Amino acid sequence: MCDFNNLDESEKEKYHLMMMECAEAFGGVNFFLQLLEGIRKHTSHPLIAKHSEFKFSRGTIRWEKVIFKDKLNLLFKIRVNESKNGNLLPAESGKEYKNVMNLIRTLSPIEFTVRPKNANDGEGFTFKPFDKIDEGITRLNPIFDAIFFCSVDTIKKVLAYTRKDD
Numbered sequence: 001m002c003d004f005n006n007l008d009e010s011e012k013e014k015y016h017l018m019m020m021e022c023a024e025a026f027g028g029v030n031f032f033l034q035l036l037e038g039i040r041k042h043t044s045h046p047l048i049a050k051h052s053e054f055k056f057s058r059g060t061i062r063w064e065k066v067i068f069k070d071k072l073n074l075l076f077k078i079r080v081n082e083s084k085n086g087n088l089l090p091a092e093s094g095k096e097y098k099n100v101m102n103l104i105r106t107l108s109p110i111e112f113t114v115r116p117k118n119a120n121d122g123e124g125f126t127f128k129p130f131d132k133i134d135e136g137i138t139r140l141n142p143i144f145d146a147i148f149f150c151s152v153d154t155i156k157k158v159l160a161y162t163r164k165d166d
Contacts, residue, residue, distance in 0.1 A: 002083070002145060002146075002149060002150040002151070002154055003083060004154050004157050004158055004161075005157075009163060009164065012158075012161050012163075013161070013163050015142055015158050015161075016158055016159065016161040018142055018143065019032075019142075019143075019146060019155060019158045019159050020159060021125075022114075022125050022143055022146075023159060024122065025114075025122045025123055025124055025125040026058075026059065026114060026116050026121065026122050026124060026125065027058070027059075027116045027118070027121030027122045028121070028122075029159055031058050031059075031116065031121060032159075033152060033155070033156065033159075034056070034057075034058050035056060035058060035059065035061075035114070035147070036146075036147065036152050036155055037152055038054075038056035038057070038058075039054065039056075039147065039148065040151075040152060042054070045072055045148075046061070046148070047067045047072050047075075047148060048066075048067055048068065048069050048072055049066075050066065052064065052065060052066055052067075057117070058116060058117055058121075059114065059115050059116040059117045059121075059124070060114075060115055060117070061112055061113070061114050061115075061147070062112070062113045062115075063110050063111065063112045063113070064109075064110055064111065065106075065109075065110050067107065067110075071103055071106065071107070074099060074100065074103050075103065075107075076149075077096075078090075078096075078100055078103070079140065079145075079149060082139060082140060086137070086139070087136070087137045087138065087139065088100065088104065088130070088138045088139060088140065089101070089104075089136065089137065089138055104130060104138055107129045107130065108128065108129070108130055108132075110128065110129060111126050111127070111128055112126060112127050112128070112129070112144065112147075113125075113126045114126070114127075114147075125143075127141055127143040127144055128141055128144070129141055129144045130144075146158070
């Protein structure tokens with residue numbers, strides 16, 4: 001999803017609707033963008049926080065399990081593979097396969113909860129880190145990817161997207 005310009009129109013619209021739904025559940029586009037900017041400005045990556053939460057002036061993101069730096073580094077590495085192959089999983093014969101499968105098994109059950117500080121701003125939303133397509137294909141959940149990895153400028157493009165009628 002971070003390569004938004006190269007997606008086809010139907011995927012762009014799907015991601016736009018998904019991000020708009022998240023933004024509205026968090027109090028609007030501006031609050032949602034402030035969340036993303038807060039995450040990007042954080043000195044260490046929020047996913048490796050000791051207390052499994054990220055707090056900022058407009059709300060919090062919580063998850064149930066501590067994620068260690070080695071898992072985060074592997075996640076950064078396999079994101080590149082996903083953008084090339086459309087799949088997080090490497091070939092079963094590859095030397096990274098076992099490590100990637102362990103990462104997916106470790107992170108798959110985790111649910112991330114995003115809540116605004118003020119209950120009047122929205123009810124918030126939840127998401128998982130991965131979407132399992134089938135037995136051999138697993139992808140990053142676009143919401144997870146947008147919140148923790150994509151640039152804020154890309155998410156602005158996604159949120160501002162309007163479908164071009166042919």
